[in-house]
Amino acid sequence: MNDAAVLDDNAASTARPVTPSTILAQELGDVCRQLAAAGGVDAAVLDRLQRARDLAAGLDPYLDQCTTPESPALTELARRTRGTDWAAPDAGGGRLEQEMLSGHVEGQVLKFLLHLADARRVLEIGMFTGYSALAMAEALPDDGVVVACEIDSDVARFAQECFDRSPAGHKITVEVGPAIDSLRRLAAQSPTPRFDFVFVDADKSGYLDYVEFLLAGDPLSPRAVIAVDNTLMQGQPYGDTDLTVNGAAIASFNAALTYDSRVEQVLIPLRDGLTLIRRTP
Incomplete structure (x- = not known):
């Protein structure tokens, strides 16, 4: 990725709404503007709609x-990610976008979970520019390790540059290539590395395969937790809407997990949904 793909702070694009709460806020805002422009709407009704819009729009900023x-x-790292033109051919050519960044609140949640789990070894499936990997590395002890799998070599280099400039970046090892291949390479090592925490935030169609690989093999420590991102997928799995490819993949993943007797799980409405999974005793 060269300097042409990097924008200054003032030119950075505005993030589009990609979570249920931000999409709801945008929809309510559009309805309020349309009704106000149309005229003849009862003022009390419009006021209620505006308050509903404000409740939705104010949630994420207040959490932050x-x-x-x-x-x-x-x-x-977040500034560099948001200041990069991901539509540029040498920056992903539209396959990537700044909204893929985990961000402040989710990063702190991951750090909190690692502290609770007393984790020392972490596996990340899908790294993007490395925000979540670095956040988790900051939560680990000095001898802790984050193994981060990323398919895009250019993005991996971008992340490594950020890691090299950070105090905790030395704890992160990046595996470049398809995640399932990286998982197989790790499983073939002797002894097989075992992880206390796994964060999955990669291609949505691969979620079932990744979790099945983790559960069927021996890469997890006895009390390991798997956290899976984007399991609300913009509200598509439960909303009255046509499913995108990703929406259909997440709906299938959630349904399969619900009936899997090997695990127990909880879906938390954090950003675009975060599902926590652990093996049943």
């Missing part, structure tokens, strides 16, 4: 405000 601030290294 009330969450422990991110580290300077994470702030810089």
Whole structure:
């Protein structure tokens, strides 16, 4: 990725709504503007709609405000990610977008979960520019390790540059290539590395395969937790809407997980949905 793909802060594009709450806020805002322009709408009804819009629009900023601030290294990584033109051919050519960044609140949730789990070894499936990998590395002890799988070599280089400039970046090892191939390489090592925590945020059609690989093999420590991102997928799995390819993949994943007797899970409405999974005793 060359400098032509990097924008200055003022030119960085505005993130589009990609979570149920931000999509709801945008929809309510559009309805409020249309009704106000049309005229003849009862003022009390319009006021209620505007309050509903404000409730939805204010949620994420308030969560951000009330969450422990991110580290300077994470702030810089996020700034570089948001300041990059991901539509440029040498920056992914439209396959990537800044909205793929995990972000402040989710990063802090992951750090909190690692502290609770007393984790030392973490596996990440799908890294993008490395925000979640670096956040988790910051939560690990000095001898902790994050193994991050990323299919895009250019994005992996972008992330590695950020890791090299950060105090915790030395804890992260990046595996470049299709995630399932990286998982097989890890499983073939002797002894097989075992992980206390796994974060899955990769291609949605691969989610079932990744979790099945983790559950069927021996890469997990006895009390390991698997966290899977985007399991609300913009509200598509439960909304009255046509499913995209990703929406259909997540709906299938959620349904399969619900009836899997090997695990117990909870879907948390954080950003675009975060499902926590653990093996049943």
